[in-house]
Amino acid sequence: MNKTHSHCLVAATSLATLGYAANKLRNSVPSPRMLTSFSSRPKLVGLFAAIAVVSFVETAPAADQKPTIPIIVKDTTTYFWQIVLAGARKAGKDLNVSVPQLGAQSESDINGQISILENAVSGKPAATVIAPTQYKALGQPIDEAAKQVKIIGIDSAADSKAFTSFLQTDNVQGGRVGADALAAAITAKYGKPEGQVALITSIPGVGSLDQRAKGFKEQIAAKYPGLKLVADKVADGMPTTGLNIMTDLITANPDLRGVFASNLTMAQGAGQAIAENKASDKIMLIGFDSDDKTVKLLADGNIKALVVRDPFRMGYDGVKTALAASKGENVPATVDTGVNLITKENMNSERSKELLTPDVTKY
Secondary structure, eight states: OOHHHHHHHHHHHHHHHHHHHHHHHHHSOOOHHHHHTGGGOHHHHHHHHHHHHHHHHHHSOOTTSOOBOOEEESOTTSHHHHHHHHHHHHHHHHHTOBOOEEEOSSTTOHHHHHHHHHHHHHTOOSEEEEOOSOTTTTHHHHHHHTTTSEEEEESSOOSOSOOSEEEEOOHHHHHHHHHHHHHHHHHHHHSSSOEEEEEEESSTTOHHHHHHHHHHHHHHHHHOTTEEEEEEEEOOSOHHHHHHHHHHHHHHOTTEEEEEEOSHHHHHHHHHHHHHTTOTTTOEEEEESOOHHHHHHHHTTSSOEEEEOOHHHHHHHHHHHHHHHHTTOOOOSEEEOOOEEEETTTTTSHHHHHHHSOOGGGO
16 A cells, blocks of 8 residues: 555545544533543543544535625714625625625724724635724734734724735815815805804714815815814714714804714704704705715705715725635725715715615615
């Protein structure tokens, strides 16, 4: 018998022995007494090691089992992220992928998202999709996660070069669009793009929000010298804080003509303050992203325009890109998913309806 045949025979014999050991243990569960004296029984140690190997062989994923690609969003409770998750679910159905939908209960729960990422990666998925909550804090955890699995980023950047691909809105451009929309609304009301304006940002240190603020300020300075930024407020991510900030701005700045609320929760709070103070005819409010509340505020004239992304596409393409990357296919390093401006005049167009009120229960 040659050496190759000898190795094959040993391997076959070993597997047979392991299978026999496994069956023996299944048919005779150790008593509590046996377990307490386990350390004195070295033969049992070998037996349990054999069982572990057999169990691994028996439970190894089948070749046709669905790949798993978890998606981790910033906040599972808000409408924007629910649309992202709906897009991910649709991709899962279309591409035969299992897509666990994960995320914290608030965008301010940075440590919660880090823990979710670590747990998700420990399950050895095919790839992972994540919308980083905070630029600096998520950098190192993403670096570590990427040592084990392909990481696809969506929405906000993080302080990491480990992303295989990144799908996001050009948020600087989103800020510019917000500035243009605010200038247009002020011009429509007052005849010229002149007067005092303010910016409300939801949370400090978030890449996407910092980029929107940058684009807004740069566009105001470059194109609208008649507009003066008199307040640059940063909140804590809560709509009630946005409401209080907007109320204070109305009181402290009687000549205020416009405000850009650069994310959904701030648009909700600021819009409510405009409505409660009956200030819609005086102060032009531009929001970012949408849900039922902000769509109603838009229809009622309390918000003049909404800068909206395509969250459904972000979720769908995030999973699609992750699957391709997990198979070793070439994927683009960056993808711009675009921004759109929705006003009261165009909010009932088919495209606007797709962006503002997608049916998240459909998928």
